[in-house]
Amino acid sequence: MLRLAAILALVVLVALPLSVWPAAPVTWLAGAALVVGSAGALALAVALTTVAAVLALLAYTVALLTARPAAEPASAMVFGAALVLLLAVVHLGAAVRGAVLEPVVIARQARAWLTIVALGLVAATAGVVGGAVLGPALAGMALPMVVIAAALGAALTMAGVSALMITRGAPPAPDDTRHASRGTP
Amino acid sequence: MSWGPTALNLSFLTLVGWALFLGVLTGRAELFVVAIPPVVALALARRQGPTPALTVTHEVSEERLIEDEHVTVTVTLRADVAVPLVELLEPLPARVTVVEGSHHAFFTLRAGETVRWRFTLRCAGRQRLRLGGPHVRQWGPLGLAAGEARYRASHAVAVYPQFSALRHPPRPGRTQTSVGNYVSPAQGEGIEPGDIRPFAPGDQVRHVNWRATLRLGPLHVTQHHRERNADVVLLLDTLSEVGPAGATVVDAAARAAADLAAAYLARKDRVGLIEYGGQLRWVRPGSGRAQLQRVLDTLVDASVVFTYVTRDVDLVPPRILPPQALVLALSPLLDPRFVRAVTDLAARGFDLVVVAVSPVAAARAAVGGGRVADAAARLWAVERRGPIDELRRRGLTIVEWDGVEPLDAALATLRRPRQRRVLA
Numbered sequence: 001m002l003r004l005a006a007i008l009a010l011v012v013l014v015a016l017p018l019s020v021w022p023a024a025p026v027t028w029l030a031g032a033a034l035v036v037g038s039a040g041a042l043a044l045a046v047a048l049t050t051v052a053a054v055l056a057l058l059a060y061t062v063a064l065l066t067a068r069p070a071a072e073p074a075s076a077m078v079f080g081a082a083l084v085l086l087l088a089v090v091h092l093g094a095a096v097r098g099a100v101l102e103p104v105v106i107a108r109q110a111r112a113w114l115t116i117v118a119l120g121l122v123a124a125t126a127g128v129v130g131g132a133v134l135g136p137a138l139a140g141m142a143l144p145m146v147v148i149a150a151a152l153g154a155a156l157t158m159a160g161v162s163a164l165m166i167t168r169g170a171p172p173a174p175d176d177t178r179h180a181s182r183g184t185p
Numbered sequence: 186m187s188w189g190p191t192a193l194n195l196s197f198l199t200l201v202g203w204a205l206f207l208g209v210l211t212g213r214a215e216l217f218v219v220a221i222p223p224v225v226a227l228a229l230a231r232r233q234g235p236t237p238a239l240t241v242t243h244e245v246s247e248e249r250l251i252e253d254e255h256v257t258v259t260v261t262l263r264a265d266v267a268v269p270l271v272e273l274l275e276p277l278p279a280r281v282t283v284v285e286g287s288h289h290a291f292f293t294l295r296a297g298e299t300v301r302w303r304f305t306l307r308c309a310g311r312q313r314l315r316l317g318g319p320h321v322r323q324w325g326p327l328g329l330a331a332g333e334a335r336y337r338a339s340h341a342v343a344v345y346p347q348f349s350a351l352r353h354p355p356r357p358g359r360t361q362t363s364v365g366n367y368v369s370p371a372q373g374e375g376i377e378p379g380d381i382r383p384f385a386p387g388d389q390v391r392h393v394n395w396r397a398t399l400r401l402g403p404l405h406v407t408q409h410h411r412e413r414n415a416d417v418v419l420l421l422d423t424l425s426e427v428g429p430a431g432a433t434v435v436d437a438a439a440r441a442a443a444d445l446a447a448a449y450l451a452r453k454d455r456v457g458l459i460e461y462g463g464q465l466r467w468v469r470p471g472s473g474r475a476q477l478q479r480v481l482d483t484l485v486d487a488s489v490v491f492t493y494v495t496r497d498v499d500l501v502p503p504r505i506l507p508p509q510a511l512v513l514a515l516s517p518l519l520d521p522r523f524v525r526a527v528t529d530l531a532a533r534g535f536d537l538v539v540v541a542v543s544p545v546a547a548a549r550a551a552v553g554g555g556r557v558a559d560a561a562a563r564l565w566a567v568e569r570r571g572p573i574d575e576l577r578r579r580g581l582t583i584v585e586w587d588g589v590e591p592l593d594a595a596l597a598t599l600r601r602p603r604q605r606r607v608l609a
Contacts, residue, residue: 158198
């Protein structure tokens, strides 16, 4: 079931670039993403799935560059949400391989994933609205300034995310866990 | 419990980096929008609430087993606050397999909820199985953070060697003073009739042999032999080991020792055990079911401990190795120190039987099949004949056993000679 969910997310990732520009270079990249991603989903390999997601992202970029459509944030939000779900599903599948797993566990995990994805979509919507408000203000600025601002923003985002990863969590309270053991008399 | 990011963070970071890089490069706003959900997921993964307090109870159904029997492990998990995803893994020792359930499980718990997790293990080999409790890993949202802890439990399950009934255990040459199942040469109270002699004051009327009295005239009584028990000491060689784990010559010898101990204790004999190896351990001779338990407990821990030091059997006190005892040595006869020790015992007049556990079958099991292995096994078997025949010429009683066929079949062929002088 987890493999099926991962393949569904992968199909969404592959279908979006093709819906923008179903041309040869995009098709090749999307096909490669589908093959690698399917292998990753079936083998429950996070590394392969990540490669497939990057290939799908490249296909999306090529499609946007080639077709030059009007800005469409909705499909981009779906693409981002599918990326998150794909990686989360494959990662859980790899972790639970061979273990006892009740359906209620998957149901509660799916609910948690959808909550996070919904929050991500809300944040993306807020970003789009903010960009739409900020866009006219930057209309008169020189092009290098815009590129520098974007690059600076991207660099700051990456630095912040990296810092999140590197920073360790808060130390646990000394009495946060208890255990007991008892043998049969 | 220590929390840290998982490898999944790197995947998210890679995607975010690519999306931002391509967005800056191409100037398309969609690529920045694509990066937002993963960034939100990464940010939420670091926003952790209080670490859920888990109470883990670890129980085992049995603390004593025979080889190939099953033990059920029950882990009870209780959370005071909601736990989105918790992973439990019970590490399995060698020669233990899961026959029912799984030793790896995932659960999700609501506040105050209790989960009971159960799985059954099969213990294939003689060992002291130590189940140290499960590893617990709590997963954060989306699996981007995880906290791990080990819940210590001190359960030791003794897996005793499997033993079977013996019909032909070697008969002790000398008996002791307590009542047992062997007919003693000494006269006294018993049920085995002996000599006939004239009646003497003090003889009981029920001992009068009326047939002899009618034939001979004066009253005659039948004397009886006493039924006595014997002391048996099992001498287990743990100086050398051959074969795959769980099927070594020491394992075979331990099974044989368990068979012999059970058989002699059932005959009211006193049984002791000496583990002759890198460590010299012993069980003082005794009788009864408690003694069988003591012997089995020692056999469970019998293992090869490498040492260059030769310990003489002189170190063993006489109360552990009584002079009248039947000594049953169980050994592959690979280590010259053990051969020297049994020769020394026989020279000192001990009633000694050596059960030579052949290492050839165990070695074959370890190396697998093949013509070269077959030829090597045959050659080795032939080579072993020489030293064993030499020991027989020196007066030792040796029973050859391949460690595979029932021990009773090997012991049935034993024809014990009268006590002979042994050339040390």
